[in-house]
Amino acid sequence: xxxxxxxxxxxxxxxxxxxxxxxxxxxxxxxxxxxxxxxxxxxxxxxxxxxxxxxxxxxxxxxxxxxxxxxxxxxxxxxxxxxxxxxxxxxxxxxxxxxxxxxxxxxxxxxxxxxxxxxxxxxxxxxxxxxxxxxxxxxxxxxxxxxxxxxxxxxxxxxxxxxxxxxxxxxxxxxxxxxxxxxxxxxxxxxxxxxxxxxxxxxxxxxxxxxxxxxxxxxxxxxxxxxxxxxxxxxxxxxxxxxxxxxxxxxxxxxxxxxxxxxxxx
Amino acid sequence: xxxxxxxxxxxxxxxxxxxxxxxxxxxxxxxxxxxxxxxxxxxxxxxxxxxxxxxxxxxxxxxxxxxxxxxxxxxxxxxxxxxxxxxxxxxxxxxxxxxxxxxxxxxxxxxxxxxxxxxxxxxxxxxxxxxxxxxxxxxxxxxxxxxxxxxxxxxxxxxxxxxxxxxxxxxxxxxxxxxxxxxxxxxxxxxxxxxxxxxxxxxxxxxxxxxxxxxxxxxxxxxxxxxxxxxxxxxxxxxxxxxxxxxxxxxxxxxxxxxxxxxxxxxxxxxxxxxxxxxxxxxxxxxxxxxxxxxxxxxxxxxxxxxxxxxxxxxxxxxxxxxxxxxxxxxxxxxxxxxxxxxxxxxxxxxxxxxxxxxxxxxxxxxxxxxxxxxxxxxxxxxxxxxxxxxxx
Ligand SMILES: Nc1ncnc2c1ncn2[C@@H]1O[C@H](COP(=O)(O)OP(=O)(O)OP(=O)(O)O)[C@@H](O)[C@H]1O
Ligand SMILES: [Mg+2]
Numbered sequence: 140x141x142x143x144x145x146x147x148x149x150x151x152x153x154x155x156x157x158x159x160x161x162x163x164x165x166x167x168x169x170x171x172x173x174x175x176x177x178x179x180x181x182x183x184x185x186x187x188x189x190x191x192x193x194x195x196x197x198x199x200x201x202x203x204x205x206x207x208x209x210x211x212x213x214x215x216x217x218x219x220x221x222x223x224x225x226x227x228x229x230x231x232x233x234x235x236x237x238x239x240x241x242x243x244x245x246x247x248x249x250x251x252x253x254x255x256x257x258x259x260x261x262x263x264x265x266x267x268x269x270x271x272x273x274x275x276x277x278x279x280x281x282x283x284x285x286x287x288x289x290x291x292x293x294x295x296x297x298x299x300x301x302x303x304x305x306x307x308x309x310x311x312x313x314x315x316x317x318x319x320x321x322x323x324x325x326x327x328x329x330x331x332x333x334x335x336x337x338x339x340x341x342x343x344x345x346x347x348x349x350x351x352x353x354x355x356x357x358x359x360x361x362x363x364x365x366x367x368x369x370x371x372x373x374x375x376x377x378x379x380x381x382x383x384x385x386x387x388x389x390x391x392x393x394x395x396x397x398x399x400x401x402x403x404x405x
Numbered sequence: 406x407x408x409x410x411x412x413x414x415x416x417x418x419x420x421x422x423x424x425x426x427x428x429x430x431x432x433x434x435x436x437x438x439x440x441x442x443x444x445x446x447x448x449x450x451x452x453x454x455x456x457x458x459x460x461x462x463x464x465x466x467x468x469x470x471x472x473x474x475x476x477x478x479x480x481x482x483x484x485x486x487x488x489x490x491x492x493x494x495x496x497x498x499x500x501x502x503x504x505x506x507x508x509x510x511x512x513x514x515x516x517x518x519x520x521x522x523x524x525x526x527x528x529x530x531x532x533x534x535x536x537x538x539x540x541x542x543x544x545x546x547x548x549x550x551x552x553x554x555x556x557x558x559x560x561x562x563x564x565x566x567x568x569x570x571x572x573x574x575x576x577x578x579x580x581x582x583x584x585x586x587x588x589x590x591x592x593x594x595x596x597x598x599x600x601x602x603x604x605x606x607x608x609x610x611x612x613x614x615x616x617x618x619x620x621x622x623x624x625x626x627x628x629x630x631x632x633x634x635x636x637x638x639x640x641x642x643x644x645x646x647x648x649x650x651x652x653x654x655x656x657x658x659x660x661x662x663x664x665x666x667x668x669x670x671x672x673x674x675x676x677x678x679x680x681x682x683x684x685x686x687x688x689x690x691x692x693x694x695x696x697x698x699x700x701x702x703x704x705x706x707x708x709x710x711x712x713x714x715x716x717x718x719x720x721x722x723x724x725x726x727x728x729x730x731x732x733x734x735x736x737x738x739x740x741x742x743x744x745x746x747x748x749x750x751x752x753x754x755x756x757x758x759x760x761x762x763x764x765x766x767x768x769x770x771x772x773x774x775x776x777x778x779x780x781x782x783x784x785x786x787x788x789x790x791x792x793x794x795x796x797x798x
Contacts, residue, residue: 243764244763244764244765244766244767245763245764245765245766245767256449259449260449260450260452261453262449262452262453263453266452266453266456269487269491269524270483270484270487272523272524273483273484273487273519273523273524274483275523276519276520276522276523276524276526277483277518277519277520277523281520281522281523281524281526282523282526282527282528282529283529284528285528285529285530285531285532285533286529286530287763288764289763289764305483307449308448308449308482308483308484335518336518338514339514339515339517339518340482340483340514340515340518341511341514
């Protein structure tokens with residue numbers, strides 16, 4: 140039996156507050172009255188069936204789409220603030236690694252990572268190049284700065300997307316489906332990378348994933364969304380949810396695990 | 406023993422409230438073991454001033470050994486950690502004993518993420534240098550030749566696919582052909598009539614200014630008619646269709662190429678050229694002569710309006726003069742020419758689309774190239790037609 144564990148910095152001032160958020164597309168409400176806090180330094184994983192609104196929630200949290208009602212605060216700043224300086228500050232605090240990398244195809248990896256540095260700092264060229272090399276080194280892509288994105292494999296593109304998202308050392312890093320489309324070994328490597336970056340830099344991370352193994356590897360806490368409930372139906376330590384959850388939807392999700400892995404102690 | 410504290414200079418930044426600060430305390434004298442204690446924050450925004458504080462430190466102080474006390478350091482981001490590691494490597498190069506002291510867990514964590522080898526590792530591919538003059542000339546010539554070759558071989562593929570489809574009409578995708586006929590034909594009508602009407606009117610007006618001096622104002626009608634039927638009608642139409650539809654074909658196929666949709670077609674057993682190009686080219690072949698006729702009509706109508714309302718020619722004589730000077734031979738030759746233009750515009754558009762490699766930028770480049778190339782070829786073909794028709798008569 141697993142006791143519910145405390146996740147890092149629980150009870151501290153949250154980095155992200157999602158306050159009574161209702162959101163969707165057109166007339167269609169996908170999320171209703173969602174309440175959520177993300178604490179500094181934790182890795183929060185968002186799970187749920189396909190189409191339940193994970194990506195929708197993430198787009199709300201990074202301020203890409205306007206909510207129907209409610210609000211999202213990142214580091215105390217409303218993500219839809221009209222204030223230019225506040226917005227600039229916010230953009231520096233948020234890093235997003237997109238599902239397919241979303242690297243700019245006409246730029247080399249180095250230029251991709253250098254772009255936010257050129258925009259938001261006044262560092263000289265060679266200093267930026269040094270930082271770019273360091274970031275690429277962090278994601279094990281040292282030496283690839285002159286490659287174009289489409290000359291790399293999917294896993295490498297994902298890591299490069301991570302390097303670009305981390306260029307400004309954001310306070311919060313969002314990661315949409317890091318392990319989707321990767322082979323299991325590469326996926327585990329990426330998990331290790333995410334964990335080490337989280338531990339080393341204490342970056343708060345919000346990760347969307349379907350991979351159970353990945354969830355158990357990296358999550359300090361998971362929240363589970365549901366399409367019918369239009370919101371969060373469970374939250375907590377994944378191991379705790381796996382064993383203790385009463386809700387059959389939650390129980391089923393976390394126990395669809397190959398027997399071999401059940402014995403293993405993460 | 407001297408003791409000094411250097412306040413961190415603040416970097417220039419837009420909002421003054423949040424510039425991070427650091428301070429470096431120094432204990433020790435030149436040539437002896439030195440202890441630096443760093444406090445405050447080092448991050449991207451004050452990285453430069455931190456680096457400049459420590460610049461030439463080794464030459465200035467010639468330390469026997471260095472201890473870097475990080476007890477007061479509240480925060481470093483990865484760039485700050487990089488600066489600290491660089492400082493250490495500099496000491497290492499000069500073989501000066503160096504150690505960090507009182508680094509918090511967090512600072513150690515950040516420093517542990519930085520791989521010093523990655524910083525010095527040679528690029529797997531050297532940065533591209535701008536080529537020299539001769540290389541540039543040679544490369545351009547090679548590319549031009551390759552481009553010409555590709556166009557030829559695509560033309561071959563296209564003609565083969567067209568012939569195949571005409572022999573097996575059931576393989577034609579009539580729905581697509583209708584769609585592209587609407588797109589590049591029907592939807593082009595408003596702009597084409599505007600352009601043609603204006604062009605006809607301007608030609609009539611400008612030539613009238615000259616012809617009036619010669620007392621030959623009645624020649625306005627033949628002049629407009631001949632210019633329009635022989636040259637302007639087909640050219641105007643081809644230019645318009647190239648800008649409206651040739652570019653659209655290139656962008657459409659190019660984007661499909663980027664999204665691997667063209668590869669998907671191939672694997673499903675479709676011949677991409679037949680599947681994607683033939684409907685577009687056939688639609689253009691059907692539509693362009695019709696558009697050309699339409700354009701001729703409006704050009705002459707423009708001339709007619711100017712002639713009748715501004716130049717005081719009678720409606721009857723204008724029409725009569727026009728009919729007398731337009732020969733069926735010219736009309737048919739122009740329509741044949743417009744069919745050739747249709748193959749060029751649609752074919753080059755499709756070919757440029759298939760040439761797209763990479764991403765969004767390539768789609769843009771190839772779309773531009775589709776229009777430029779087809780206009781170039783149209784002008785060449787137009788010249789060839791003019792010469793050939795002159796001798797045929
Ligand atoms: N741009 C959009 N316009 C309209 N409806 C949308 C849009 N994007 C998503 N939806 C709808 O919102 C719902 C939630 O979509 P969302 O992309 O958030 O799901 P998800 O949880 O990320 O699913 P998946 O795991 O498949 O990525 C779906 O029913 C979808 O049809
Ligand atoms: Mg999604």
